[in-house]
Amino acid sequence: MSARLSPVLLSLAVALGAASCGERGGGAGLTVVRDDPSDQPIEGATAEDQRLFDEGDRLFERVYRPSQGLGPVFIQSSCRACHGAGGRGPGSVTRMTLVGDDGVSARADLAHRLPFGTTARPQRAAGATRGVIPPSVLAPERLLVSRRVGPAVFGRGWMEAVSDEAILAEEARQSASGGAVSGRANRLADGRIGRFGVKARVADLDTFSAEAFQGDMGLTSPRVPTEVANPDGLTDDLRPGVDLGDEVVRATAGYVRRLAIPARSGLSAEGRRRYEQAGCSGCHVPSMATRADFPVAAMAGREAALYSDLLLHDMGDALADGIVGEGLATEREWRTAPLLGMRFFRSFLHDGRARSIEEAIRLHGGEGAGAAAAFEAMSPADRAALVDFVRRL
Ligand code: HEC
Ligand code: HEC
Incomplete structure (x- = not known):
């Protein structure tokens, strides 16, 4: 990056x-x-961690060509294209869905209406003549098109390291509190807890890497061996069979796993008080315990200062994107965004619609509406202290 x-x-x-x-x-x-x-290896990295970090970094930057299996339809040709600028974007993914009368709930006949799926893949290679783009309006259904900006990938190893027990304890605590804030873990078909993706649909970084190669770049690998559906019905590209070995997938994930949380400094006690007072820490939990047996020793049995509970929360209609099928997550649910390296970002929230931290807070609806109201009710000086605290996370 x-x-x-x-x-x-x-x-x-x-x-x-x-x-x-x-x-x-x-x-x-x-x-x-x-x-x-924003591109540093974890503190306490061993020489072997360093080597894996550097090796994966090169793969993360690599621009793939059609002869290497790019396509037949794809979005970008490198990981970096969507995870490069100040840790976030500039590339993004366009999602589309058909919603009912409420403008939010996904229609049941989606697969029939959007035969190539809910992700736009406009670029073509390897003989494809058409990309996957939002279809021209299918009256009377409502086509809801939304965007997901490539989030920062730093600190994600810590998200993988958090123990299931810590996530479930936080879920239980919120549920027992009886208040409006009550997140839930995203449970996947195989019973694991989802952590990655804006709706926490994937449990580990190796799998996410394999899915990103295939879904964003059209590069298949043993974990995800079939090319994405496309209007030409192509089932292969210029590189016959699987495009990448699993070792490339794992090496790329290995870089992300070892990326440090950007160093923090100047956090004020006053700012932290306001953060607590507004209820931000109800979801953006300052730290979560990691597994004692996490394979990267420097992150095992530690506290991960992610400022996220890794749980899904209903954030209301205005943020809803009509997308379902990502584990249990509904149209309105989002994983609490980790607050890491906030000073690097120029846009906020899953689609980058907020241009400042203040705006991102004001757009919290649903379970987050109480915190937004508490923020609004503060004096300008208190709000400024809170925002300064978040900017330094
Ligand atoms: C076309 C843009 C694009 C490309 C290319 C891309 N990503 Fe992403 N990435 C995204 C978006 C958008 C998200 C959030 C998506 C979601 O949840 O659906 C994401 C999420 C992630 C996450 C999870 C972050 C989190 O907070 O949970 C990881 C890890 C990741 N990408 C790694 C990769 C790797 C590795 C590659 C290359 C193999 C890659 N990405 C290629 C756009 C991209
Ligand atoms: C009910 C849980 C909840 C509470 C309470 C909450 N948030 Fe959030 N926050 C979220 C979720 C979920 C997202 C992701 C929403 C999205 O991307 O659309 C988010 C996103 C954000 C973002 C954008 C991060 C990014 O990477 O773009 C910021 C900044 C933020 N919250 C700050 C705060 C602050 C400050 C408070 C307290 C005033 C607060 N939040 C209270 C759940 C919560």
Whole structure:
């Protein structure tokens, strides 16, 4: 990943890189200086973690070509295209669905009306003549088109490391509290708890990586061996059979797994008080315990400061996207967004509709409406302290 940094951040980044490159030295002779504060390996990384981080980083940046299996339909040709700018975007995924009279609930006959699925894949390769795009309006159904901006991928190893017990304990705590805020774990068909994706539809990073290769880039691998449905009915591309080995999928995920939560500084006690007072910590839980047996030792048996409970919450109609089929998540439900590296972002929420942290808070509906109202009721100085706190997370 590389970020478009402001001159101030850039000089800060260079200073940080210069100060710490001695410790991170890495390997025989070659010292890699990483000057992007949003692209650092986890603290306590071993030499082997460093090697896996660097190897995966190259794969994450790689631009795939049709001869390597890109397509037949796809969205972008590298992971970085959607996870590159300041950790978020610029690429995005367009989703589409048909909704009923309430404008939110997905219609049951979706598969029949959208035979190539609910994800737009406009780019073509390997002989495809048509991409998958939102169909011109199918009256009288309502076609709801929404966008998902590529979220930052830093800190995601910590999300994988959080123990199931911690997530379930948080779910139980919220349910027992009897208040309006009551999230639920997304349980997948195989019984595992979903954590990744804006509706927590995937349980682990290797699987997410395999699904991203196939769904976003048309690159199949042993876990996801079939090409996505397309209007030409093509079942293969320029590279016959499976396009990537599982080791490429796992190596790419290995980079994401070892990306650190960007360093935080200057968090004020006053800001934290306002954050608690408004009820932000009800969902954006400051930390969750990780598994003692997590394979990356530096993240095992620790506290993951994710500022997320990893649970799904009903956020109301205005944020709803009409998309179902991602585990248990309904049209209105979203995983509590982890609050990490917020200072790098220029847009917020799953579709980037909010241009500031304040706006993102004001758009919290459903279970989040109480916190938005509490924020609104604060004095300007208290609101400013709260927002400053969130910006530094
Ligand atoms: C076309 C844009 C695009 C490309 C290409 C892309 N992603 Fe993503 N990625 C997204 C979007 C959008 C989301 C959130 C999507 C969702 O939940 O449906 C996402 C989510 C993720 C997540 C989960 C983050 C979280 O907070 O749960 C990971 C991990 C990830 N992508 C890794 C990858 C990897 C690895 C690749 C390359 C193999 C890749 N992505 C390629 C757009 C993209
Ligand atoms: C009921 C649970 C809940 C509460 C309470 C809550 N949030 Fe959220 N928050 C969410 C969810 C879910 C999302 C993701 C929504 C989306 O992407 O559409 C989110 C998204 C955000 C985002 C955008 C993050 C990003 O990466 O774009 C910010 C900022 C945020 N919340 C801050 C706050 C603050 C500050 C408070 C307290 C005033 C708060 N939230 C209270 C659940 C909650």
